[in-house]
Amino acid sequence: MTDKIYCEKCQSEMIDFENEGSCGMTCPNCGWGWATTKHDPIKLDANLYEIAIEGLANPSIDFIKVVSKIRGCNFIEAKTFLLQGGILQKSNASIIKETAKLLEQGKFTYRITPNFPYSLD
């Protein structure tokens, strides 16, 4: 619960806003307000993360489809990768999060390095 803020120009009650990159407050009456960078740690995390899976002796077609989608490769290449296992993807936190969600849904066993501090929710 935050305290009410009143516009210094017209005394109307100000409302908070968020767009993709910014957040702040604005006066719905006169447009006065302020803006700064939205606090979204995962979007501003410049670290590279690796997500890896273990090799599977006999991968199902569902597993192959998931790996094919993530790696952007055909099913034969995806199956070859799945048999060996290894680093599936190296990318920023936002993309790794989406990949991890796909792997969770597919019931893969995976690991992310370095330690991934974000929830998959």
Next chain:
Amino acid sequence: MSKGYSGYFKGTRGDKASAGSTDYMDQNDNFSKFIKNRADVDVNGFYDVIAHGSNNSIQIHSNGSQVVIDHRSAARLFKNDPLIKGKSIRLLSCETGASANGFAQNLANKLNVVVEAPTKLVWAYPDGRYIVADRSSSNPYRPDLSKKGKFIKFYPGGKKR
């Protein structure tokens, strides 16, 4: 990439622009709309770069999405831009000067130019005024005016003034 070429931004590169500023934000971003009204474009010959930022990255608007880049990618981007290349830079990007070994220092080292950057969040107002301050602990949408920061110059090699 939203760089103001089309002249949307007052005080930035574009048809109606003053020299010395590039905006890497979405043109509909409120921070971008407000900061473009600032009076001190190209202050002391520092080229203004406008982008959302953090201690170790900036965020640029590219092909309709937001891309987070580190100092290495930013250095490549700026080196390939004839309007920025070789110039001292002022980052109008939140918290890029928050630490001695953060984005601004690393960028200064990479580009071998002086980089000026804010120690805390930059808050922009519709009239072009802007301040550097922490986020209020009681309301994350407003600045804490009791915890102000400032712009610091970072020099190649690590000297800070």
